[in-house]
Amino acid sequence: MLRLRPLLVFALLGVVVVACVRPPSSQIVVPNLVGTHRGDAQAALTKAGLRYQVVVQPLRVQMCPSFAGLVVAQSPRGGTPALSWTLVTIVAFSSLAHPSIGTACGPPP
Numbered sequence: 001m002l003r004l005r006p007l008l009v010f011a012l013l014g015v016v017v018v019a020c021v022r023p024p025s026s027q028i029v030v031p032n033l034v035g036t037h038r039g040d041a042q043a044a045l046t047k048a049g050l051r052y053q054v055v056v057q058p059l060r061v062q063m064c065p066s067f068a069g070l071v072v073a074q075s076p077r078g079g080t081p082a083l084s085w086t087l088v089t090i091v092a093f094s095s096l097a098h099p100s101i102g103t104a105c106g107p108p109p
Contacts, residue, residue, distance in 0.1 A: 030088060032078025038069040038092040045088055052088045059093050067093050 028048050033041040038054065045052040059068060073091040076082060 026083055027081045028084055028086075030074075030076050030078055030080045030082050030086075033071045033074050033090055034078065036071050038071055038090070041071045041074075041090050041092070045090075049084050050082065050086060050088050052090060055089060055091045056094050057091055069093060 028050060030050065031044045031048060033044060036044070042052065042054070057072070059065070069092055071090050071092045075089045076086070082088070
C-alpha cells in the first residue's frame with residue numbers, strides 16, 4: 001500500500017501540470033492593420049482566427065474620398081500576442097462619402 005501513494009501523488013501532479021500548461025499554438029500574433037482597407041483587415045483577422053468588431057467613423061470635410069474604408073486604429077496593437085478568443089477592435093472610416101466632402105485632401109487624423 002505504501003508503494004501506491006508516491007505513484008498516485010506523482011500521477012495527480014502530472015495531470016495538474018498538463019492541465020495548466022497552454023499549448024503554444026493557442027497564441028496568435030495580432031496583425032498590424034492600421035493603414036489597410038477595412039475589407040483587407042477583416043480578411044486578415046479571419047485568416048488569423050481572431051474575432052473582431054468594426055467601429056465606423058464618418059469621413060470629415062476636407063478629407064480625400066480615397067480614405068473611405070481606411071483602418072485608422074486598432075486594439076490590441078499589431079504584433080501583440082493574443083489568444084484565439086481575443087476580440088480585436090478596428091476603427092475605419094466610413095465607406096460612404098459624405099456629399100459635403102471636398103476634393104482638397106488633408107492627411108488622415
